[in-house]
Amino acid sequence: xxxxxxRLLFRLYPSRFRQEYGDEAMQLFRDPARDETGMWPSxxxxxxxxxxxxxxIPREYGHTQPEVAGAPAKVxxxxxxxxxxxxxxxxxxxxxxxxxxxxLITLVSFPKLMNEFGNSRPPTGWTFASPGAYEKQVEESQxxxxxxxxxxxxxxxxxxxxxxxxxxxxIIENAIASIKQHHLDHSEAQEAADAxxxxxxxxxxDGATSTEEFASLATKQLREATGDSELVLLYSTHDIxxxxxxxxxxxxxxxxxxxxxxxxxFERVEILPHNVGYxxxxxxxxxxxxxxxxxxxxxxxxxxxxxxxxxxxxxxxxPSMVSLIAAYLFDHPEYMYCPxxxxxxESWTHSPVPGNKxxxxxxxxxxxxxxxxxxxxxxxxxxxLKRATLVGETTAGGGHAANLHSVGDNxxxxxxxxxxxxxxxxxxxxDTGIEPDVKVKALDALKAxxxxxxxxxxVN
Amino acid sequence: MPKQKLNPxxxxxxxxxxxLVGKDLHGYGIMRNVAEQTEDRMRLGPGTLYxxxxxxxxxxxxxxxxxxxxxxxKDERRRYYRLTSTGRKLARSEAERLADLLRVARAKNMxxxxxx
Numbered sequence: 068x069x070x071x072x073x074r075l076l077f078r079l080y081p082s083r084f085r086q087e088y089g090d091e092a093m094q095l096f097r098d099p100a101r102d103e104t105g106m107w108p109s110x111x112x113x114x115x116x117x118x119x120x121x122x123x124i125p126r127e128y129g130h131t132q133p134e135v136a137g138a139p140a141k142v143x144x145x146x147x148x149x150x151x152x153x154x155x156x157x158x159x160x161x162x163x164x165x166x167x168x169x170x171l172i173t174l175v176s177f178p179k180l181m182n183e184f185g186n187s188r189p190p191t192g193w194t195f196a197s198p199g200a201y202e203k204q205v206e207e208s209q210x211x212x213x214x215x216x217x218x219x220x221x222x223x224x225x226x227x228x229x230x231x232x233x234x235x236x237x238i239i240e241n242a243i244a245s246i247k248q249h250h251l252d253h254s255e256a257q258e259a260a261d262a263x264x265x266x267x268x269x270x271x272x273d274g275a276t277s278t279e280e281f282a283s284l285a286t287k288q289l290r291e292a293t294g295d296s297e298l299v300l301l302y303s304t305h306d307i308x309x310x311x312x313x314x315x316x317x318x319x320x321x322x323x324x325x326x327x328x329x330x331x332x333f334e335r336v337e338i339l340p341h342n343v344g345y346x347x348x349x350x351x352x353x354x355x356x357x358x359x360x361x362x363x364x365x366x367x368x369x370x371x372x373x374x375x376x377x378x379x380x381x382x383x384x385x386p387s388m389v390s391l392i393a394a395y396l397f398d399h400p401e402y403m404y405c406p407x408x409x410x411x412x413e414s415w416t417h418s419p420v421p422g423n424k425x426x427x428x429x430x431x432x433x434x435x436x437x438x439x440x441x442x443x444x445x446x447x448x449x450x451x452l453k454r455a456t457l458v459g460e461t462t463a464g465g466g467h468a469a470n471l472h473s474v475g476d477n478x479x480x481x482x483x484x485x486x487x488x489x490x491x492x493x494x495x496x497x498d499t500g501i502e503p504d505v506k507v508k509a510l511d512a513l514k515a516x517x518x519x520x521x522x523x524x525x526v527n
Numbered sequence: 528m529p530k531q532k533l534n535p536x537x538x539x540x541x542x543x544x545x546x547l548v549g550k551d552l553h554g555y556g557i558m559r560n561v562a563e564q565t566e567d568r569m570r571l572g573p574g575t576l577y578x579x580x581x582x583x584x585x586x587x588x589x590x591x592x593x594x595x596x597x598x599x600x601k602d603e604r605r606r607y608y609r610l611t612s613t614g615r616k617l618a619r620s621e622a623e624r625l626a627d628l629l630r631v632a633r634a635k636n637m638x639x640x641x642x643x
Contacts, residue, residue: 095577096573
């Protein structure tokens with residue numbers, strides 16, 4: 068379809084240019100269209116193409132005109148008209164109709180497109196972070212908002228409320244109590260407390276006379292003392308609600324609607340040449356909403372000889388969906404490590420899946436620097452289990468989310484309160500990302516993976 | 528057909544010449560090389576690419592080469608291009624011109640560090 072549109076647009080060039088470079092230009096459209104899959108790369112490709120067309124079509128006619136102008140029009144049209152033409156034949160009815168139609172479409176669609184792109188943002192619920200789930204996303208966004216405020220405050224110290232020694236002392240006392248109550252490691256909590264108090268005694272905090280400065284300084288002191296990069300003292304003018312124990316609140320109805328609209332983020336489910344199953348998945352959506360879609364997608368790929376999971380645009384989601392999809396890749400239950408959850412019965416995949424033929428098929432995962440959160444959980448586990456070959460870029464490195472507790476005066480202490488068992492290493496992908504097995508630019512990852520499949524099929 | 532003016536050398540034409548230094552490339556290869564060497568700041572579309580190629584061919588700064596016997600060239604429809612010695616000289620002189628500009632900018636304290 069898009070090739071047909073480009074072919075039609077290309078007809079707007081002078082015929083001489085089309086004859087000379089038409090085939091190659093079409094090839095030049097096909098190649099990037101094949102390599103740059105996904106919504107945003109496609110949008111960017113089309114923006115590039117349309118910009119190129121707008122700039123170069125008038126220029127090409129500009130180059131053509133002087134030459135044609137040298138030829139008297141009477142040669143073309145038996146002397147009747149007195150104007151010059153670009154072509155040696157009169158334009159037929161079809162090109163004129165086509166040109167008119169395309170102009171009309173462009174005129175009508177341009178304001179709409181500009182409006183769309185001007186207001187573009189990821190769909191709500193797209194970055195639903197994790198288990199525990201929707202509320203964590205809310206919390207994370209609040210955290211980001213407060214961090215953003217913090218940095219703004221640092222840039223403009225005059226807007227940051229002042230803080231005297233007595234207030235600092237009160238905040239330190241409350242922060243220590245909170246860290247001791249919530250931090251998983253008691254000795255680290257004690258180290259954090261000792262560090263805050265000794266810095267205060269030495270007068271290290273005396274220069275931090277604004278809330279933002281103090282939050283930043285105390286966070287640095289806490290992290291230096293404990294080596295815990297998740298431990299944080301935040302200042303926020305917004306109230307951040309305490310997360311209540313118990314099950315997470317139900318997902319809003321809008322989430323289900325959004326998932327339905329985007330086919331549960333299963334953007335493409337296809338069988339590529341050489342019987343390669345290709346799944347472009349842009350999130351790991353909630354199982355309660357998207358189980359049927361996931362099952363249908365995996366069933367469609369069931370007869371493939373190899374699987375390519377394209378997670379280059381995957382912004383995370385729910386570990387339950389990670390386990391559900393991973394279940395198809397094993398013939399026995401496998402442990403799916405998740406840094407946000409304590410180990411439960413649900414940490415194992417429900418493998419084997421009845422009727423499934425994919426457990427023995429080679430798996431490739433395409434990654435980018437945007438691949439994050441649950442997508443990294445999926446990628447990390449399959450890499451550690453040597454069940455997949457990773458092709459692309461090092462992933463974003465986002466896995467953990469601190470829980471925030473108010474310590475008064477609009478200050479909050481953030482700590483990690485779940486420390487899941489990682490059977491593979493002391494640290495996981497948090498901050499560092501996951502290194503691919505085959506390092507190529509994200510743009511080239513699909514091509515590289517298909518080439519690996521091709522080589523493997525030739526060997527076998 | 529009238530020749531496109533290559534004086535001054537347009538940025539796209541210069542990037543194409545740079546992409547062809549040391550290797551023959553087809554259109555898509557050039558496009559990718561240019562995107563890579565400009566860190567994606569310049570993405571050539573078919574119109575710009577082939578109008579520049581035509582101008583460079585006319586000025587004999589590049590030439591078409593036969594790659595049909597190459598086992599890697601699966602698609603015989605693709606035309607490969609090679610830098611000529613004239614093209615190499617022009618690319619070098621353009622690079623030197625840009626380097627001179629950078630030196631001037633640096634002398635006027637517009638840039639920090641050793642860029643040149």
